[in-house]
Amino acid sequence: MRTTPPIRVRNLVAAFGDNVVLRDVSLDVAAGEILVIMGGSGSGKSTLLRHMLGLLKPVSGDMELLGIDTASATDKQWMALRRRMGVAFQSGALFSSMNVGDNIRLPLRERTGLDPETIDIMMRIKLDVVNLPGCEDLMPAELSGGMIKRAALARALIMDPELLFLDEPSAGLDPVIAASLDELLLQLRDATGMSVVVITHELESAFKIADRICVLDRGEVIALGTVDEVRNSDSERVQALLTRKVESPKFEPQAYLQQLIGASSARRVN
Known part of the structure; x- marks a missing residue:
């Protein structure tokens, strides 16, 4: 018998005005699974987390938490949902x-x-x-x-949640403390069977704790799979993130010079 995953996201689109932040994002988080969401700055991972927490409403798409359709959930249903969720923010808050x-x-x-x-x-x-x-x-x-x-x-x-959301849990910590937090998280998952979503850019931590990894880039899911599947991905964008390869901007000296001359001329005319 197939059961509905505790977290189910389908074709999620998020935007702030004309700026589309998430594009057609779909993923599941299984019971007792740790899903790590990774991506560079501006990739949309924090925005996805806020949608999962009900802090933002999507432009389109569907999301279910513990069998509840969040788009149509009432305030009373959200209150009940949040009693079954735990959140630890990056700063501790x-x-x-x-x-x-x-x-x-x-x-x-x-x-x-x-x-x-x-x-x-x-x-x-x-x-x-x-x-x-x-x-x-x-x-x-x-x-x-x-x-x-x-x-x-x-x-x-403290509420013994079924869903746990962690935003950069090891950011800014020394390697020993970060490793102990990773180990603690694994022990908690094994002891309680809760589903965990972790936002992180720490590769070592992600590879240690993840059952699966979702890689976001420019608002799109560019990889979703086990640690080995993501590590062995054929995507150049995924490998650039994993190897921390810098994407150098294209620079045309002649075009840049013409742009400066044009801007200077415009200022003189004004």
């Missing part, structure tokens, strides 16, 4: 006026009727899971970069 414990408790306080003692127990469990035991009284300003990422992950996990 911890509230600077709250200590770590209160940051992690917040979703439970806002979205459940659990008593304070139960919420406190769940908060401490999640801090243990991300290897931050006893840090609940620290303020975000007292945390290192790696600790902020872990605290943000603990908050994303």
